[in-house]
Amino acid sequence: MDGQDPTYNSNLGSSLYNPMISPLTLSTTDAKYNSYDMNANENKPFNDVNGMIQQIMSIVDQSLDEAQARKHAFNQSRLKPAFFQVLCEIKEKTTINLRNFSEDEPPDSQLMRLDNMLLAEGIAGPERLGGSSSSVANANAAASINDESALEHGDYRAKLSQIRQLYHTELEKYEQACNDFTSHVINLLREQSRARPISPREIDRMVSIIRKKFSSIQLQLKQSTCEAVMILRSRFLDARRKRRNFSKTATEVLNEYFYSHLSNPYPSEEAKEELARKCGISVSQVSNWFGNKRIRYKKNIGKAQEEANLYASKLANQAAQGVCGMRRDSDSPQQGER
DNA sequence: TTTTATGATTGATC
DNA sequence: GATCAATCATAAAA
DSSP states (O other), X not given: OOSOOHHHHHHIXXXXXXTTTOSSOOOHHHHHHHXXXXXXXXXXXXXXXHHHHHHHHHGGGSOHHHHHHHHHHHHHOTTHHHHHHHHHHHHHHHOHHHHTOOOOOOOOHHHHHHHHHHHHTTSSSSOOTTOOOXXXXXXXXXXXXXXXXXXXXXXXXXXXXXXXXXXXXXXXXXXXXXXXXXXXXXXXXXXXXXXXXXXXXXHHHHHHHHHHHHHHHHHHHHHHHHHHHHHHHHHHHOGGGGXXXXXXXXHHHHHHHHHHTTTSOOOOHHHHHHHHHHHTSOHHHHHHHHHHHHHHHHHTHHHHHHHHHHHHHHHHHHHHTTOOHHHHSTTOOOOSOO
């Protein structure tokens, strides 16, 4: 539309921009443009184009009433069908590429991944009553069996539900804005279709363009929601973040076993289960404790000797008082350690 | 605030 | 799969 095409220009000159049939009322600006045109008669088409541009530019300065009045005048003009016809002809020549415009695009794999994740985490889709992601449920089952984990699990669910709520609020907002904007554009195009040729297919295409733009905004929302869920999960699943020391009693029970089996501080599976039960911790925690204890004892035997003596005298006292409960157990197959 | 203790994790080895 | 050794992250003590 840069006016370099001679055919196009001749069209403009012959009909559209002929002042005799121009639907737009010529204003004083025409005079101004005519005044600096050295050869007004020969350059009439260009002269008229300038005038038209000037008129279009001046629309922004018009009041709404004025614009409405002009629009009304235009719609009532007997030249309007001719103007419309000319626009149809121009369009016929300039929208060839548009016809071949491919509208079928493959579904966005990134969007699909995000959707799947949001669905899996219970953010998208139907709300799960008392539900959480299976992975978290497994993690919780594997974690400590005390009340604290249940409490933190509840905390996780509360935070997940918070994320879900925020996501849906934002999504609704986007959808509302998208619908509003789409219907606004449709109305605008329908209104404009009275003045220029706009096919329903073109309106549909415009709608799909708008939807694509809005879905890219939604993509960002989905992305940030996924990130929030990942952070929450990593915090919940990373047990190191919420390490708690075992109770004093539990440590004593474990130490008693360790120092009374110092020559072979490797409790059997049954012994581990018994210790776990006594200490109120899981079997894997007992295994961890013994793993840590063995390596730290080995690294610092001198210092650990004091502790060893402490537990030895403790056991001796218990034996003297005849309350040697632990040694009585079948979980102490080793004899004569230390 | 810094240091130490301690429970958990990770990768290698057997 | 159990254990070791190194390491991380946090609780508790100094």
